[in-house]
Amino acid sequence: MIDARRLTSCRHRLHLDLTHPLLIEGVGEDSGVRQRREAATAHRAAVRDTLTAVGDGWVVIDAGQSSRDRAEATLAAMAAGASRIWDAVLPSEPDTGRRGKSELLIRDDGRGGYIPVIVVNHKITDPRSEAAEGGAVTSDLFTWDPHDDAMRKVRPQLRDQLRLVHIYRMLQRHGYASPGLVGGAIGFGFDCILVHDLSTVLDEYDRRFADRIAVARGQVQTLPSNIPECRSCPWWSRCSERLIDMRDVSVVAPGSRAEVLRGAGVSTIDQLAGWVGDAPEDWQHGEFGDAVVTAKAWLRGLPLVRRVPNVRVQRADVEVDVDMESYQEHGAYLWGTLLNVDGTSEYRAFATWDPVPTFDEARSFAEFWGWLMQTRAQTVAAGKTFAAYCYSRAAEDKWLLDSARRFEGMPGIPTVEEILGFINGPEWVDIYQAVSDQFICPNGKGLKKVAPVAGFNWRDAEASGEASMSWYREAVGFEGEPDLGERTRLLEYNEDDVYATKVLREWMDARADAEIPFAGDL
Template identity: 65%
Template sequence: MEKTGEQRRRPVSIEASALTRCRHRVFLDATFPEELSAAPKNPGATQRQEAAAAHREAIRQRMFDADPDGWVHIAAEGTMAQRADRTLDACRSGADRIWGAVLPVEPDTGRRGRSEILLRDAERGGYIPVIVVNHKVTDPGRGATTTDLFGWAPAVDENRKVRAHSGDQMRVAHLYRMLERHGLAGPAQVAGAIGYNADCILVHDLSAVLDDYDARLADRLAIARGDVPTVPSQIGECRTCPWWDRCRSELAERHDVSLVAPGQRADVLRELGVTTIDGLADWTGEQPEVWPQGPFEDAVVIAKAWLAGAPLVRRYRQVHVARADVEIDIDMESYHEHGAYLWGTLLNTDVQSVYRPFSTWQPVPTADEARSFGEFWTWLSAERRAAERRGKTFAAYCYSRSAEDKWLLSSARRFHGYPGVPSEVEVKEFISSPQWVDIYQAVTDQFVCPNGKGLKKIAPIAGHHWRDDEAGGEASMAWYREAVGYEGGEVVPSQRTRLLEYNEDDVIATKVLREWMSGRAVLDIPHIDDL
């Protein structure tokens, strides 16, 4: 499998995405392209690519509808070289706005890239690259520089602040350098990004990032050409990397410390001479002066647990979790930032457990989301009041409340005035009360989790299993598109059933986990002092 140095130094070209990617992955991608092309596609990555393509097309249609005659469209026809030729011709003819721009590959610098939009700078000359991305580029606040979608007039925005995204910065810097190569870059050294909300163009000041860009490009090109050696190390990106099985095997063979202390934590430990899990487990000195994430003591425990094969470790001799006479488990399903289409509930009493979903199967965003949310809140409020009237204690449970809190508050804001929809004040009162219990927090507080704290990592230890082997957040996005016939596709009713069963299994999982934490079986989990 290994290739000679001469083979590795063949000409390579890279897109801007490589500049924020794992350095070892850049090497593997460039050195073994045949294996990369044959690797199974990650379903989540494929779904995100499809969603991004749909977003770009929606923006293109919106732009063209506003000014049908004001654009040169470089259609996705012919080879990339032919599209690049058409792009340069449009630039040299002075086109004001170009959609679908492709820039020529640069064999010497290794650059290749595309820009959704090129805007001609009417005052200074040259072109401004504008990219279209399917994530937020601003947040509420102030201080960002923005301009209108349909006219370039940058100004400080009193209503928006920048949402940092290094990948966007590297991409627009990449495109600027490619335009510069042909004498087409605007002298103002600015670029733009249209995000998910598509309510403005965020203006990037490239003078602040070009030096960093140049250094990253030089580093990644040297790696891709085989001139700079790299080794694997576990980071967040590994979860979706096509090379992860290969890297994990190599890391496990040498007990690499990044398996239990990923990312910057591994960097800190290596600087201190700790390169293996065994070395971390044997740590006896003072903890590092700077530790990037979480208690350092947990990292030592995780190392010991890894060596002992323990999937979970108790922090305390006794485990506690809030319980009540009437318990409701809640799990929300959303589709990207478009909306929350399903609020699943499991009502647990002394007699039985009953699953009840509140859903809309109209593609979000839709006003029907207000109906389903209003019905959910009305039902939940009625169960709380009924418990109070009967003199019963009440608690509602979720796992990792941040998503539920976000959509509870967002739904109250967006649908204010619809039947059954609460005020933000009502929602805040509920989520800040002892009746709203996060089982994820209970797990975090009382266990050290060597393999992660996700529900699908922890609940199986308590004996719960999902009916669908493919169940997961990313898979559910693809199921949802088919369930509602997203963007004119055919509706697949069986995918609705699949989503409901997945949601039901999630709420059952929190119930099983809570009951397990309250029982004696949890004492079979080793205590920290037992390792």
């Protein structure tokens, strides 16, 4: 028996979970997975409370019942013609192997049957600044009324569509599927229902389901392969050892790269390192030569390889390293800075310890921005050069712009135009981009992978973005009294991040050429 989640997750994990469950008995759940699950549960509860408080005709299935009782209650509610059913569970299907549930079923008054609507804790659309063709199809939360929405664009989410088709197939079995062949998703922010045309993914769903149920029933063999999901999987230590022993090509070319290489007859790192000639015909993953160099570097134990004869990085008289900490999509609670002038460095944090989202976030952001712009202005007035640095600017750019929009008009808050003028200018420097342009990184390009090569190490052995989410929950008292020790831990983690960027930049400027081999020499 499998649910829709298995359709976009690892095939080999499905095999291991069902055939060797005792081998991971007692293995703790990955902290990042747990946090996302808890956040999703809280999000669904908030959506439920908001929706069920409005209008009549609701049937809320008791989540405390057994799965069988919940399924019987769901069928009874549909038979009675309930307008909306929350927490619907459909009867498991031993013959097909399907099991599934939907946060919401909406009666299709125009055509009969029910429309599945799922609640997800990620963004499903992006706003547009002006109306444009090819927008999303959305519906009001409280009245099912699909219409073209030119002010939103869809964020593609195949996993959402496949889950909706899974529920549709189960409704179809009992004669309750709407002939409209549509489903809906309520995402983070829950200001609308995004309407999906399920006819576009029916064939893909049927293909994937047939494959996964064959795996679950032991009818096809699976092998491990390195994919993004691996890092949070309880089987990863076992699989990674096997992959390294096999010298499997996915160790250095993870995900779909490995699939393309296997299709070209390359299954090991050694075969990839020895590749001669043009790239495989269907290679669509950047410069193929990088993959070959990565394999050569792995065989020699090299953490980095230079793409260029001489490494360069932008420097200035006054340098400020910036690192932002956010909690999921709720807000940016900390802007950490490191001011570097004349060989001295001073860390300064601009933080709010009110749980985000909070208006106090506007205060801390305004103080950060004001300080940064004042430092910049004083530097320029003194006839010196200025630069601000981050590592992988996407997160910082997002929260700079989002904060300007969310707190527009409040004291000290810059305009979106001011933010854009700064981040699109020459003084905002992304060290991640400088690393990407000038190095091939066999172990990954994350700051915690690259900075140790330059000699920097974090004080906290557990330091990571995922771990900081747990620390933050304790620091602000999500489950009890605020833990001041965890606040200190977060500040030290943030301070180490900005110092790491500084150390890496200085190393690139002074020592990288001598310490890192050039790709052309491998």
